[in-house]
Amino acid sequence: MPVWLRDLGCETPQETVVNAFVGYASRIYRIPSKRADAAWKALVVHSRPPLCLRSGTIFPMEGKRWIVTLTGASRDYPPADDAGFLEFARSLRSQALYESIVAAEPLSAVHHYRRMENRLRHYERVARWPEGIAVVGDAVCGFNPVYGQGMTIAAIDAQLLDTHLREAAGKHAIGHAFQREVAAARRAAWTLSTGVDYRYDKTQGPKRAWHMRVMQRYMDHVVALAAERGDVYRRLLHVMHMLAPPFSLLAPDIATRIALRSMLGTTSR
Secondary structure (H helix, E strand, C coil), rough: CHHHHHHHCCCCCEEEEEEECCEEEEEECCCCCCCCCCCCEEEEECCCCCCEEEEEEEEEEECCCCEEEEECCCCCCCCCCCHHHHHHHHHCCCCHHHHHEEEEECCCCCCCCCCEEEEEEHHHHCCCCCCCCCCCCCHCCCCCHHHHHHHHHHHHHHHHHHHHHHHHHHCCCCCCCHHHHHHHHEEEHHHHHHHHHHCCCCCCCCCCCCCHHHHHHHHHHHCCCCCCCCHHHHHHHHHHHCCCHHHHHHHHHHHHHHHHHHCCCCCCC
């Protein structure tokens, strides 16, 4: 699209890129018939930047299988070979993931991916916009895929486009107002995704706003509280999956508990 706009004599969009140099590797395993710990259905081991750059997940799939994903930031990439994959798993903050897969039967090779930067093209700022052109999905903004926001944003864009096309039917061509709505629709997701990636020391991008560190510290307490309280965890999931706005995590019932944790010096583990 930037090339097409240039060929039409229009300006190309400005870009904002935030790159934490994240990479992941995934492998499918058969779920063992006898497991050492069957108390969970899915397992998530978080990183703890800047000290710990590694994380991992296990999620169940159809056919009694697991998909296991290991992630590293700041170019601390998980290896794609058998021994390296297991050793990376053993290095996580919790041994639970490694202990679950060390004796499990792998059903696939290790597949890895390392193009993970957040890239936002500011089409809403292009001064002269050709009527009838609509840019959606990853063509506007590509997110670090570990946060699972790309398909949700693409679906929201599709809904916006449907509304605009219905309103424009027989009246006018779709115009630049649509791109401004598309930009507004992804602001919360962009803030969440880049806010996490900025935790890593080697992240490259524009200078962080002053309130970013405050938000990150607050989210540390939210995540710790979510591990203890199911209602907070559900609220956090709703925000992560874009079913609720981020400011819902500032609700008095959550903010009060976090203020108490902060005064008592309780932090996430």
